[in-house]
Amino acid sequence: MIKVTVWNEFQHEKESAEVRAVYPNGIHNAIADFLRSDEIEVRTATLDDPECGLTEEVLKDTDVLIWWGHIAHDRVPDEVVARVRTQILTGMGLIVLHSGHHSKIFRSMMGTSCNLSWREDGDLERIWTINPAHPIAKGVGRYFEIEGVETYAEPFGIPEPDEVVFMGWYEGGEVFRSGCTFHRENGRIFYFQPGHETFPIFYHETVQTIIRNAVEWAAPVLRTPGLKCPNVKKVHKTCKD
Amino acid sequence: MIKVTVWNEFQHEKESAEVRAVYPNGIHNAIADFLRSDEIEVRTATLDDPECGLTEEVLKDTDVLIWWGHIAHDRVPDEVVARVRTQILTGMGLIVLHSGHHSKIFRSMMGTSCNLSWREDGDLERIWTINPAHPIAKGVGRYFEIEGVETYAEPFGIPEPDEVVFMGWYEGGEVFRSGCTFHRENGRIFYFQPGHETFPIFYHETVQTIIRNAVEWAAPVLRTPGLKCPNVKKVHKTCKD
Amino acid sequence: MIKVTVWNEFQHEKESAEVRAVYPNGIHNAIADFLRSDEIEVRTATLDDPECGLTEEVLKDTDVLIWWGHIAHDRVPDEVVARVRTQILTGMGLIVLHSGHHSKIFRSMMGTSCNLSWREDGDLERIWTINPAHPIAKGVGRYFEIEGVETYAEPFGIPEPDEVVFMGWYEGGEVFRSGCTFHRENGRIFYFQPGHETFPIFYHETVQTIIRNAVEWAAPVLRTPGLKCPNVKKVHKTCKD
Amino acid sequence: MIKVTVWNEFQHEKESAEVRAVYPNGIHNAIADFLRSDEIEVRTATLDDPECGLTEEVLKDTDVLIWWGHIAHDRVPDEVVARVRTQILTGMGLIVLHSGHHSKIFRSMMGTSCNLSWREDGDLERIWTINPAHPIAKGVGRYFEIEGVETYAEPFGIPEPDEVVFMGWYEGGEVFRSGCTFHRENGRIFYFQPGHETFPIFYHETVQTIIRNAVEWAAPVLRTPGLKCPNVKKVHKTCKD
Numbered sequence: 013m014i015k016v017t018v019w020n021e022f023q024h025e026k027e028s029a030e031v032r033a034v035y036p037n038g039i040h041n042a043i044a045d046f047l048r049s050d051e052i053e054v055r056t057a058t059l060d061d062p063e064c065g066l067t068e069e070v071l072k073d074t075d076v077l078i079w080w081g082h083i084a085h086d087r088v089p090d091e092v093v094a095r096v097r098t099q100i101l102t103g104m105g106l107i108v109l110h111s112g113h114h115s116k117i118f119r120s121m122m123g124t125s126c127n128l129s130w131r132e133d134g135d136l137e138r139i140w141t142i143n144p145a146h147p148i149a150k151g152v153g154r155y156f157e158i159e160g161v162e163t164y165a166e167p168f169g170i171p172e173p174d175e176v177v178f179m180g181w182y183e184g185g186e187v188f189r190s191g192c193t194f195h196r197e198n199g200r201i202f203y204f205q206p207g208h209e210t211f212p213i214f215y216h217e218t219v220q221t222i223i224r225n226a227v228e229w230a231a232p233v234l235r236t237p238g239l240k241c242p243n244v245k246k247v248h249k250t251c252k253d
Numbered sequence: 254m255i256k257v258t259v260w261n262e263f264q265h266e267k268e269s270a271e272v273r274a275v276y277p278n279g280i281h282n283a284i285a286d287f288l289r290s291d292e293i294e295v296r297t298a299t300l301d302d303p304e305c306g307l308t309e310e311v312l313k314d315t316d317v318l319i320w321w322g323h324i325a326h327d328r329v330p331d332e333v334v335a336r337v338r339t340q341i342l343t344g345m346g347l348i349v350l351h352s353g354h355h356s357k358i359f360r361s362m363m364g365t366s367c368n369l370s371w372r373e374d375g376d377l378e379r380i381w382t383i384n385p386a387h388p389i390a391k392g393v394g395r396y397f398e399i400e401g402v403e404t405y406a407e408p409f410g411i412p413e414p415d416e417v418v419f420m421g422w423y424e425g426g427e428v429f430r431s432g433c434t435f436h437r438e439n440g441r442i443f444y445f446q447p448g449h450e451t452f453p454i455f456y457h458e459t460v461q462t463i464i465r466n467a468v469e470w471a472a473p474v475l476r477t478p479g480l481k482c483p484n485v486k487k488v489h490k491t492c493k494d
Numbered sequence: 495m496i497k498v499t500v501w502n503e504f505q506h507e508k509e510s511a512e513v514r515a516v517y518p519n520g521i522h523n524a525i526a527d528f529l530r531s532d533e534i535e536v537r538t539a540t541l542d543d544p545e546c547g548l549t550e551e552v553l554k555d556t557d558v559l560i561w562w563g564h565i566a567h568d569r570v571p572d573e574v575v576a577r578v579r580t581q582i583l584t585g586m587g588l589i590v591l592h593s594g595h596h597s598k599i600f601r602s603m604m605g606t607s608c609n610l611s612w613r614e615d616g617d618l619e620r621i622w623t624i625n626p627a628h629p630i631a632k633g634v635g636r637y638f639e640i641e642g643v644e645t646y647a648e649p650f651g652i653p654e655p656d657e658v659v660f661m662g663w664y665e666g667g668e669v670f671r672s673g674c675t676f677h678r679e680n681g682r683i684f685y686f687q688p689g690h691e692t693f694p695i696f697y698h699e700t701v702q703t704i705i706r707n708a709v710e711w712a713a714p715v716l717r718t719p720g721l722k723c724p725n726v727k728k729v730h731k732t733c734k735d
Numbered sequence: 736m737i738k739v740t741v742w743n744e745f746q747h748e749k750e751s752a753e754v755r756a757v758y759p760n761g762i763h764n765a766i767a768d769f770l771r772s773d774e775i776e777v778r779t780a781t782l783d784d785p786e787c788g789l790t791e792e793v794l795k796d797t798d799v800l801i802w803w804g805h806i807a808h809d810r811v812p813d814e815v816v817a818r819v820r821t822q823i824l825t826g827m828g829l830i831v832l833h834s835g836h837h838s839k840i841f842r843s844m845m846g847t848s849c850n851l852s853w854r855e856d857g858d859l860e861r862i863w864t865i866n867p868a869h870p871i872a873k874g875v876g877r878y879f880e881i882e883g884v885e886t887y888a889e890p891f892g893i894p895e896p897d898e899v900v901f902m903g904w905y906e907g908g909e910v911f912r913s914g915c916t917f918h919r920e921n922g923r924i925f926y927f928q929p930g931h932e933t934f935p936i937f938y939h940e941t942v943q944t945i946i947r948n949a950v951e952w953a954a955p956v957l958r959t960p961g962l963k964c965p966n967v968k969k970v971h972k973t974c975k976d
Contacts, residue, residue: 101848101892103627114964123844124920125824127962133969140428142407145585145680147715154408163969166383167395169824169920169962172416174656174895175677179407179420181428184969187381187420195657197847197892198627233629239850239892241837246856246886246907342607342651344868355723364603365679366583368721374728386826386921388956404728410583410679410721413656415897416918425728436898438606438651439868474870480609480651482596487615487666622910624889636890648865648902649877657895661902661910669863669904 014231015053017074018043019066021081022058024209031209039080039207039214046220052227059084064092071095075231076105078223079112082209086116093117100199102238105230107223110162110207118203121196122170129165131184137161137206138181139190146177148191148202148225156218162208164188170203178222180205191222193229198236202226255472256294258315259284260307262322263299265450272450280321280448280455287461293468300325305333312336316472317346319464320353323450327357334358341440343479346471348464351403351448359444362437363411369429370406377424378402378447380431380459384418389432389443389466397459403449405429411444419463421446432463434470439477443467496713497535499556500525501548503563504540506691513691521562521689521696528702534709541566546574553577557713558587560705561594564691568598575599582681584720587712589705592644592689600685603678604652611647613666619643619688620663621672628659630673630684630707638700644690646670652685660704662687673704675711680718684708737775737954740797741766742789744804745781747932754932762803762930762937769943775950782807787815794818798954799828801946802835805932809839816840823922825961828953830946833885833930841926844919845893852888854907860884860929861904862913869900871914871925871948879941885931887911893926901945903928914945916952921959925949 020040024031035042040056048054055074057065059081071077077096081088093116100106100121108118113126140155165186171194178191190205204222206213213219261281265272276283281297289295296315298306300322312318318337322329334357341347341362349359354367381396406427412435419432431446445463447454454460502522506513517524522538530536537556539547541563553559559578563570575598582588582603590600595608622637647668653676660673672687686704688695695701743763747754758765763779771777778797780788782804794800800819804811816839823829823844831841836849863878888909894917901914913928927945929936936942 120843121846123846125962125964127964129965129967131967131969135969138426140407142409142428142430144408144718145677145714145716150716165967166381166420167385167962168383171894171917171919172897175413176417179428179430181422181426185379185422187383187422187428189383189420194894195627196894232627234627234632236626239848239890241848241850242852244852244854244888246854246858361602362605364605366721366723368723370724370726372726372728376728385959386918386955386957391957406726408721412653412676412678415654435653436868437653473868475868475873477867480607480649482607482609483611485611485613485647487613487617620908622889624891624910624912626890648863649867650865654898658899661889661912663904663908663910667861667904669865669902669910671865671902 013053014051014227015073015075016047016078016227017070018047018054018056018078019064019080020056020058021084022060023084024082034210034212039209042214043078043223047224047227059087064088066092066096068095071099071104074099074104076107076227078107078109079115079117080109080207081115082111085114088116090116093120097121098238100201101197103198103232103235105227105232106199106201107226107230108201108203110205113203121194121201124171125169127169128167128188131163133163133184134160134211135163136183137163139206140179140181141177142179143175143177146175147229148177148193148222150225151221152218158206158213158216158219160211161206161213162211164205197239198232198234200230202230254294255292255468256314256316257288257319257468258311259288259295259297259319260305260321261297261299262325263301264325265323275451275453280450283455284319284464288465288468300328305329307333307337309336312340312345315340315345317348317468319348319350320356320358321350321448322356323352326355329357331357334361338362339479341442342438344439344473344476346473347440347442348467348471349442349444351446354444362435362442365412366410368410369408371403372425373403374425375401375452376404378404379422380447381420381422382418383420384416387416387418388470389418389434389463391466392462393459399447399454399457399460401452402447402454403452405446438480439473439475441471443471495535496533496709497555497557498529498560498709499552500529500536500538500560501546501562502538502540503566504542505566506564516692516694521691524696525560525705529706529709541569546570548574548578550577553581553586556581556586558589558709560589560591561597561599562591562689563597564593567596570598572598575602579603580720582683583679585680585714585717587714588681588683589708589712590683590685592687595685603676603683606653607651609651610649610670613645615645615666616642616693617645618665619645621688622661622663623659624661625657625659628657629711630659630675630704632707633703634700640688640695640698640701642693643688643695644693646687679721680714680716682712684712737950738796738798739770739775739777739801739950740793741770741777741779741801742787742803743779743781744807745783746807747805757933757935762932765937766801766946770947770950782810787811789815789819791818794822794827797822797827799830799950801830801832802838802840803832803930804838805834808837811839813839816843820844821961823924824920826921826955826958828955829922829924830949830953831924831926833928836926844917844924847894848892850892851890851911854886856886856907857883858886859906860886862929863902863904864900865902866898866900869898870952871900871916871945873948874944875941881929881936881939881942883934884929884936885934887928920962921955921957923953925953
């Protein structure tokens, strides 16, 4: 059983009827709904919950944290970010969706700006599987299409990913590394580009397959106390001649 | 002074008036022409030259080898490939252009099939600089366009590159890792996708800039005799207590 | 059920009483013995078997191939190497042990010399887990020791590994990247340094744990027909203005 | 001309006669002294300078920043760290020495704990060049030795480096990735392990060679305004027909 916590900023849905029309129960619940299964247990958490819903107790009981945020990144307290980060380093997986590229947690794990260019024209995106052997690409074909997305364009200010699994093509002329993996100590991180609040992307079957695959991939092999910085004793004293 | 050898299979130009119309003196000379400068000394070599023009003497006197081939990969003798490979490992740079992805030398340096999908519809390609800090991208803007190319599509059967510098977008819907670097022992390798024999791509100013940059990047910091596999003596004999 | 084929050159054991004393049934059987379980089905194959025991039928029925060779690398026919290589690219895992660093198959997957320095003084090796989150390191502590090994020393002529899991320290003063992973299209490769024919290393409990972990890690998520190089049709009907 | 700023916390030297005996003018001046040349212009800065000596003006005029800190990492204000980080992303190189592994700036660029184990027994360290083709290894042999170092031990809590150039062997039984490179947007980062305040390591000729090489390697090819996150216009007018 993999334990997933879906975190959503959950602001757009409260403020905009247009967004509410797409995600009436919030993006977090839309994601939770398709993830719940015999193998995956899901809870949700949002910005307005006490401590953003991300207490140490919750995080320690989370195998994979999914993150969606957009207009309120700055309102996530630094101490919550530090707490999430600590748990990632011990082995909690992190899946960052779409505009979460600018979240404090993603930026702090990358060490870079995570900047990109963008436009909101409802372009067709065709997403190519460039690493078909990757567990996250299981069941996804050579490419799939999403009608109507927010376009993200390179250069994307991230370190060279450990693996680029998907690359996006937009009809307006842009490309983007749409699915990338990173390892940070014990934690596995997957960034996935699709997922704007005004487009019904989280109802797209292949998007759901990919996020489900990513949950399985990001779940920890081993959850550890995390690396420390101990003063150790000399262990080797022998010599042969 | 960087010493470059431009190798061209040089078959299409002899057989096809259409190709000859684009590259009357052969692709190798078109490339040599724009590379020659006070900093770069260029010689050329082709398949029909004795030993493909790639004797050990020539290779040892070459800082960067540029490779273009297409319909006659199999006619390059294995011993010539082995010789090139040995020199790459000692520090000779290698730049592989377009259909050279299927050359024996590139495949043997990658360890993979180097397969891809392709079509020849003269699409517009827009090439994005995804790593603007890379020396090979110097002077190239956010993106540039080539009218009329052969389309190459992912998945591209290569190991994860050390750096992806350029990504290609094609109007027909494909994406491709158009500019990739690899390190193999002392040798630096750059693969660059544009460059079909029936399109005047090697006259494109930005393509020329990129190949020139790649020559500077791939030139060896240090040319060595190459790694051996020696039986060595024990060097450390002390113990302190 | 993971299907493993353990390939051993099986020459030393026939020629040397000293080696036979350590591995009376051959290194392949020593490895097969500790791998066999409810989850792992094992067959063996050796150089003197017809087609080296590695027919296409066997390879297609193999999830993970383990390779041990030393003095007879050159006697493995190129066509067998090509066959193994094809299956790796479709997803068959490969685990290369010790002196297998110089096997044709490993060198052809790396594209480099795979050279290193060595000496045979029976040094103590202490192997450090530098990537404790890696599945191959599961159950291995911060480090473990092997009394009496053949020493391998850097520089090791391989491409930058995707992950370095273990690093070896030798009492005589050398270091070595003792456990490295590589991805080549659908195939996963693990190189593991310990394992000389005159030392009882394959009876070492932690060595066995690591090889067992590596089998699980290298087993294919997906076995595919492998990438082809097809001429494809244009899929997206664009127009220019 | 490469402009280097050597930053030293400069606390030990003020507080301890033992340290002062080794570095009477501070570690920063010991480093500045061997770097100054016709090609390298050097300034220094310390924690007790106004704004740590790292104003935006200084940083914009710095090609490569060298960082040494140990007991006062927390006293570097977050806004100074943010300023340094911004300049690294635009192309300023960063060289982090020894205990600087725990500096705010290094940790924020890595996204990890940068933890390690350590002991202070004055061990002999033998440092192996595992990537002899790297510009930072120019002029360094197969290995070199430092008598008397603080031992650092794996696992080192960093992301998989882009390149491991040096690996350290300690007589007491540890190994460490002693020289590692990382790219973060336009900035190049080199971490180098030797350099304790009570050992005369910065007077060691090979250490000086390596730091000088690293300065040349980390100097920006291109200094840019850094990536932004602009809303861009659609550039390619497709139609769907």
